[in-house]
Amino acid sequence: MKVYCEFCGTKCRRDSYDSGFGIMYGPWGCPECRWSEDDRYDLREGAKFTKNGYRLDQYGGAWPPKEPNA
Numbered sequence: 001m002k003v004y005c006e007f008c009g010t011k012c013r014r015d016s017y018d019s020g021f022g023i024m025y026g027p028w029g030c031p032e033c034r035w036s037e038d039d040r041y042d043l044r045e046g047a048k049f050t051k052n053g054y055r056l057d058q059y060g061g062a063w064p065p066k067e068p069n070a
Ligand SMILES: [Zn+2]
Pocket: 005, 006, 007, 008, 009, 010, 030, 031, 032, 033, 034, 035
């Protein structure tokens, strides 16, 4: 399956992970303009953060506020 960003035409990607019950997929996201198919992760208008300060990515992930060597 291939998905292209409806805003900039870049080939999208998504994260996959093994939940223990099967492979799960995060929302499709664009590496170029940071569009996400999930509104909660759509970063086209700027970065988004969770309540505890984690930075969201367009693939449904969340990253700690302080990364070592960042
Ligand atoms: Zn895009």
